[in-house]
Amino acid sequence: MTLTNILEEPNQEKRIQRMREEIEKLGGVFSTDADMPADLEEEFLKHVLEYEQSKPTSVFRLLENAGFEIPAPDALDDSQLPLRLEELVHKMASMGAYLLNTNHLSDRELYEYLYNEGLREEAMLFPENPSYAYMIDLTGSGSAEDMHLYLKYYADEDFRSRWAKDWPEDPMPPHEDPSFDRDRKLPKSPLG
Numbered sequence: 142m143t144l145t146n147i148l149e150e151p152n153q154e155k156r157i158q159r160m161r162e163e164i165e166k167l168g169g170v171f172s173t174d175a176d177m178p179a180d181l182e183e184e185f186l187k188h189v190l191e192y193e194q195s196k197p198t199s200v201f202r203l204l205e206n207a208g209f210e211i212p213a214p215d216a217l218d219d220s221q222l223p224l225r226l227e228e229l230v231h232k233m234a235s236m237g238a239y240l241l242n243t244n245h246l247s248d249r250e251l252y253e254y255l256y257n258e259g260l261r262e263e264a265m266l267f268p269e270n271p272s273y274a275y276m277i278d279l280t281g282s283g284s285a286e287d288m289h290l291y292l293k294y295y296a297d298e299d300f301r302s303r304w305a306k307d308w309p310e311d312p313m314p315p316h317e318d319p320s321f322d323r324d325r326k327l328p329k330s331p332l333g
Contacts, residue, residue, distance in 0.1 A: 246279065
């Protein structure tokens with residue numbers, strides 16, 4: 142049963158029950174919170190079911206489907222690239238996709254990363270849903286290299302101290318200010 146079919150049910154209790162049943166068919170298990178208002182539970186279940194029934198796609202594919210041309214990096218000279226990168230970042234934001242921690246890369250390096258990797262990763266995307274945001278964190282892969290970059294350029298002293306305490310065997314790079322100042326000007330997710 143699709144979410145659309147479920148939402149046609151006029152009785153809220155039945156809609157909630159049907160959504161729970163559909164999610165359970167997909168392998169989901171929920172505890173019951175008697176204090177949760179029905180409207181909140183219904184909205185939560187609707188988001189879970191929407192997510193579970195969606196097919197992964199990529200930001201690159203969404204942009205292309207919207208008619209946004211993404212030229213290869215080598216097709217852009219150094220005078221064209223900054224404006225094209227800015228247009229790309231704003232178009233991504235209009236579709237609910239945002240960038241984090243980019244200041245360690247030049248405009249060309251960032252564009253190359255987005256073109257070759259970042260925009261091509263498959264993800265669950267909901268461009269029509271303003272309560273959903275997809276974040277592309279350029280230090281968020283969990284790799285040792287990304288953690289090193291985060292500690293070096295982005296982590297505040299409190300985070301660095303906690304990291305050193307929790308992981309004393311990890312080398313702590315000295316803090317450096319990144320070479321570029323782009324992040325403060327990037328579009329921000331309305332979700333924070």
